Amino acid sequence: MARRKPVILISAAAVVLVVALAGSSLFDGFGLGGGPTESGRDSSKKPDPPSAPAVEEGTESADRNPPPEIPPEPARPLRIVVRDRDFFIAAQKTTLTEALAAAAKVPAGSGPTVVVERTASARASAEELLARSLDEKGIDFAWSE
Secondary structure: OOOHHHHHHHHHHHHHHHHHHHHHHHOHHHHOOOOEOOOOOEOOOOOOOOOOOOOOOOOOHHHHOOOOOOOOOOOOOEEEEEEOOEEEEOOEEEOHHHHHHHHHOOOOOOOOOEEEEEOOOOOHHHHHHHHHHHHHOOOOEEEOO
C-alpha cells in the first residue's frame, strides 16, 4: 500500500498539469499574462486610453459636448419621464428648458401635448416644477397611469 501513494500523487499532479495547460490555451492563460489574441494584440497589456478629441483654440466646452438631439418635431404626445430630479425625453437626460422647448414643438392634434411619466424615484419637487412650467407656457399635459 505504501508504494501506491506516490503513484497516485504523481498521477494527480500530471492530470492537474494537463488540465492547466489545456485551460491556459483555451482561456488565454486565465488572465495571467496570456499572449496575443485573435486581433493580434497582446492581452496582457492594458488597453490604450481613449484619445481626447481635438479641440480648436477658442472653442468652449459646450461646443465639445453638444446637448442630446431632440427631434425637430416630436411626435404627439411627447413623453417626458421624471426620474429623481431629472427629466428624460426618448431615454436622454434633458434640462427643464430643453423639455419645455421640445414640448413647444409638438404638432397640434387631439389629446394632451405632453404625457408625464413618474418613476418610483421621482421627486415631488421636480414633478411640481415641470407641471407649473407647462401650465405657465400654456402646454396641456396629462400624467401617465
